[in-house]
Amino acid sequence: MDRVEADLRDELARRVAVAPPLPHLADSALRRGKQARWRRTSLAVVACAAVVGLAVGVTSALPSPPDRAPVVAALPLEGPPRVPLLVGPEAAEVLDWPGGVRRSRPVADGDIPVAQVPSGLLVVLDGAAPALGLLGPNDDEPRAVVPGLAGQDIAVSDDGRRATVVVSDPGGRRLQEVELPSGRVVRTVGLAPPASVGGEVRPVAYSADAVLVSVGTGPQTLTLLWERGDDAVVGELDGVLGALGGADAGFSDQPDAVGGRGAFSVADEQCATRVLELRNGDGSPWSLCDETFAGFSPDGAAVLAVRGSDALVVHDADGGDVTGRFDVPTGLRTYGWESNDTVLYATPSGDRTLVVRCSVSRGTCATAAELPSTDRTPQPVRTTG
Numbered sequence: 001m002d003r004v005e006a007d008l009r010d011e012l013a014r015r016v017a018v019a020p021p022l023p024h025l026a027d028s029a030l031r032r033g034k035q036a037r038w039r040r041t042s043l044a045v046v047a048c049a050a051v052v053g054l055a056v057g058v059t060s061a062l063p064s065p066p067d068r069a070p071v072v073a074a075l076p077l078e079g080p081p082r083v084p085l086l087v088g089p090e091a092a093e094v095l096d097w098p099g100g101v102r103r104s105r106p107v108a109d110g111d112i113p114v115a116q117v118p119s120g121l122l123v124v125l126d127g128a129a130p131a132l133g134l135l136g137p138n139d140d141e142p143r144a145v146v147p148g149l150a151g152q153d154i155a156v157s158d159d160g161r162r163a164t165v166v167v168s169d170p171g172g173r174r175l176q177e178v179e180l181p182s183g184r185v186v187r188t189v190g191l192a193p194p195a196s197v198g199g200e201v202r203p204v205a206y207s208a209d210a211v212l213v214s215v216g217t218g219p220q221t222l223t224l225l226w227e228r229g230d231d232a233v234v235g236e237l238d239g240v241l242g243a244l245g246g247a248d249a250g251f252s253d254q255p256d257a258v259g260g261r262g263a264f265s266v267a268d269e270q271c272a273t274r275v276l277e278l279r280n281g282d283g284s285p286w287s288l289c290d291e292t293f294a295g296f297s298p299d300g301a302a303v304l305a306v307r308g309s310d311a312l313v314v315h316d317a318d319g320g321d322v323t324g325r326f327d328v329p330t331g332l333r334t335y336g337w338e339s340n341d342t343v344l345y346a347t348p349s350g351d352r353t354l355v356v357r358c359s360v361s362r363g364t365c366a367t368a369a370e371l372p373s374t375d376r377t378p379q380p381v382r383t384t385g
Contacts, residue, residue: 077342077357077359077362077364077365077366078366079100079368080097080100080102080368080369081095081096081097081338081344081355081357081368081369081380082097082338082339082383083096083116083336083338083344083380083381083382083383084096084113084116084121084380084381084383085355085369085378085379085380085381086107086113086378086379086381087371087376087377087378087379088107088376088377088379089376089377090376091106091376092106092107092109092111093105093106093107094107094113094121094135094381095369095378098137105135105140107123108125108126109126110126110127111123111124111125111126111133111142112124112126112152113381114132114154114156114381114382115154115156115160115381115382115383115384116160116381116382116383116384117134117156117160117161117180117181117384117385118159118160118161118384118385119134119136119160119180119181120134120135120136120137120139120142120181121134121135121142121381122134122135122154122156122163122180123135123142124149124152124154125142125144129147129148130148130149130150130152131144131145131146131147131148131149132144132145132146132149132154132163132165132178132183133145134180134181145178145180145181145182145183146163146165146167146176146178146183147167148167148168148169149165149166149167149168150166150167150168150173150201151165151166151200151201151202153166153202153203153204154203155203155204155205155206155211155212155213156205156206156382156384157206157209157384158206158247158248158298158300158384158385159384159385160180160383160384160385161179161180161385162177162178162179162180162186162206163177163178163180164176164177164178164203164206164211164213164226165178165203166191166201166202166203171190172190172191173190173191173201174188174189174190174191175188175189175191175201175203175211175213175226175234176188177211187229187231188231189226189231189233189234191234200215200216200217201213201214201215202214202215204242204243204244204245204246205243205245205246205247205262206246206248207246207247207248207249207259207260207261207262207278208248208249208251208258208259208260208278209227209228209248209259210225210226210227210228210246210258210259210260210278211225211226212224212225212243212246212259212262213225213226213234213243214242214243216242219241219267221241221242221265222236222237222241222242223236223237223240223241223242223243223264224236224237225237225258225259225278227258227259237264239266240264240265240266240274241264241265241266241267242264242265243262243263243264244263244264244265244273244293245262245263245293245295245296246259246260246261246262246263246296247260247261247262247296247297247299247300247317248260248261248300249261249277249300249301249317250300251277258278259277259278260277260278260300261275261276261277261278261296261300261317262275262276262277262278263275263288263293263296263303264276266287268287270289270290271287271288271289271290272288273287273288273291273292273293273305274286274287274288275287275288275303275315275317275320284319286319286320287320288303288305288315288320290307291305291306291307291313292305292306292307293305294306294312294335294336295336295337295382296317296337297317297337297339297340298337298339298340298383298384299340300317301316301317301318301340302314302315302316302317302323302340302360303315303316303317303320304335304336304337304343306332306335309331309332310327310328310329310330310331310332311325311326311327311328311332312324312325312326312328312332312335312343312345312358313325314343314360323360324358324360324363326343326345326358326365328345328347328356330347330348330349331347331348332345332346332347333345333346333347333348333353333377333378334346334377334378334379334380335380336379336380336381336382337380337382338357338380338383341359341360341361342357342358342359342360343357343358343360344356344357344358344368344380345358346377346378346379348374351372351373351374352370352371352372352373352374353370353371353372353373353374353376353377353378354367354369354370354371355367355368355369355370355371355378356368
């Protein structure tokens, strides 16, 4: 054991002395104009990651005590959906099951539920004065918390206590981060180039307190990264097109982390989505091939994807390994995460629509709810916090 410890110390010293080269895209997520500073940071972070990785690798080679066996806390398959369902498009309503009892609340024409947060249901309110609204747990109508929206895209933090929107004021369009449920402005920044040069600006997701923002459409789309604490600059990401989603991935409590995980569209017809870590490029990018990205799990550890129109596939977010697959012979209508271990999907069955819950850890599914008719589709609403 003394020899092993001595070898380990020597290897750690060698790794620290010679930092490994940055992988592809390692510094592409860093703001232009600050690249020199961030490259120094990147080298330090990657070197530390190598040290930690080596230590973990050596430790994992040792026998594990019996009390360290992994425990999977899987939720039961029985019971109604644990997230709200948006049913529509006509005569739209939000279904949920407080206390296990089904409840229906109408959604005004043009309003769009965004996410379930600890303080209620976030809704983009349509009309002459678009606003971000909040439908409280016991309310029948939402109240406006952020007026003057310039678009319908809202990024919501993983804890559900912050949101980023685009607003219009006499000075032009601005990115604005607000607290929930108060709507108090935390920070704001004018959309200077490249965000101000044409194209729609869409806050997409949070990634370890950084906000992923897409600008433009099609092959001209680009992604911006609004880092936490930065009230003046929005930097551009190289090597990717539009942002599709993000997750903290355990990095939100690390002050030097540029971001957590992100999923991005890329110029590849077969493998059109790339998943990577933005924490200075640490981690190997991987691609979804012949599949459509459908969201990170609430903890950012897994990715849900759709293959064709009749299969849901779950990937490990670290390297893309498949951890679950659920075939749906009757065809998928809608789908989404319910928890870190369960996904929901809707599918027709005769004259009804079934909402089915599938457990990734168990690899099994069960019906969670039934809705009459097949012409109104229940869509799981993302839940945060």
